[in-house]
Amino acid sequence: MKLTSLALAASLMFATTAQANEAVIRKALTQQFPGANIASVQKTPYSGLFEVYLDGQLIYVDAKAQYVFSGDVIDLKNRTNLTQARLNKLQAIKWDTLPLQNALKTVKGKGERKLVVFSDVDCPFCRKFEAELAKVDNITVYTFLYPIEGLHPKAVQTSKQIWCAPDRNKAWDEYITRGTVPNNDGKCANPVEATIALGNRLKVNGTPTLVFANGVRVPGMVPAAQLERLLAANAQ
Numbered sequence: 001m002k003l004t005s006l007a008l009a010a011s012l013m014f015a016t017t018a019q020a021n022e023a024v025i026r027k028a029l030t031q032q033f034p035g036a037n038i039a040s041v042q043k044t045p046y047s048g049l050f051e052v053y054l055d056g057q058l059i060y061v062d063a064k065a066q067y068v069f070s071g072d073v074i075d076l077k078n079r080t081n082l083t084q085a086r087l088n089k090l091q092a093i094k095w096d097t098l099p100l101q102n103a104l105k106t107v108k109g110k111g112e113r114k115l116v117v118f119s120d121v122d123c124p125f126c127r128k129f130e131a132e133l134a135k136v137d138n139i140t141v142y143t144f145l146y147p148i149e150g151l152h153p154k155a156v157q158t159s160k161q162i163w164c165a166p167d168r169n170k171a172w173d174e175y176i177t178r179g180t181v182p183n184n185d186g187k188c189a190n191p192v193e194a195t196i197a198l199g200n201r202l203k204v205n206g207t208p209t210l211v212f213a214n215g216v217r218v219p220g221m222v223p224a225a226q227l228e229r230l231l232a233a234n235a236q
Contacts, residue, residue: 021063025050028065040090046073053090056203058083092215093202095236102191102198103142104168111140113231116211118144118199121159121175122152123207125221130176135224139231143172145192146199146207156196160186 022041029038029052039053049060049069060069072083098116117133119126133141145163147155158181165171165182174180210218210227212234222230 021050024063025052025061025065029054029061032065044073051086056091056205058087058090088216088218091203091217093211093217094215095211095213098142098211099191099194099198100142102195103144104172106141106143106169107139108136108141109138111138113139113235114142114213115139115231116142116144118146118195118204118207118209118211120146120148120152120155120207121162121172122155123148126208127176129208129221132222132224132227136227136231144195144199146195146204146209147192148207156192157186159192160188160190163190163192164188 021043025041026038029036033054037055040051041053042051043049044051044060048063050063050065052059052061057070060073061067072081074080075082093116095114095116100116103116117126117129119129145159147159149156158175161182161184162168162171162175164184164186171182175182204217206219208219208221210222210230212218212230213236214234216234218230
């Protein structure tokens with residue numbers, strides 16, 4: 001009973017200390033970075049550091065937030081990037097919250113595996129990814145037309161024209177592979193603006209961004225072999 005009481009007391013003390021540290025850290029960082037969105041503060045099991053999820057990125061601070069550390073924490077024993085693993089969890093997207101009706105749907109083979117792609121029609125890396133994706137079978141791909149206007153001024157209009165084409169998937173393929181712009185004015189009812197709002201809300205900052213069935217997101221172009229590994233590792 002005494003051991004149980006001591007363990008309980010120690011647990012409560014640890015929780016109280018952690019909460020006190022969180023309050024100190026939040027106050028210090030708010031003063032240093034006014035307007036920053038501090039989504040979470042959590043004590044790590046290494047070196048007395050606290051993990052702070054701030055404006056979509058992870059940083060590490062001491063208990064008083066006097067020192068800030070930015071970069072990846074690597075577990076050398078297991079060869080694991082702990083920072084990236086945490087980001088994958090923190091940035092995961094619940095599959096059932098995605099408006100898949102606003103995406104182009106492509107089924108290859110049995111279509112048993114699922115993938116969402118946020119793609120900009122004028123992004124060169126998206127085109128490279130499409131070439132890699134063509135090598136992958138047994139997959140259902142939902143492509144959200146997500147133009148980043150600041151980088152590609154014509155992408156919004158082209159995305160709308162692709163959506164308004166009689167065969168959207170064909171129009172997408174022809175534009176991605178040959179640069180053929182659909183022959184319409186893009187003024188049909190389309191989800192492009194809604195997709196831009198969705199991507200901003202989810203903090204999709206670049207294209208392509210991949211979302212797997214378990215919600216894990218992976219930014220950037222990946223080759224077919226790596227995509228196969230990611231599909232296996234992140235199945236629902």
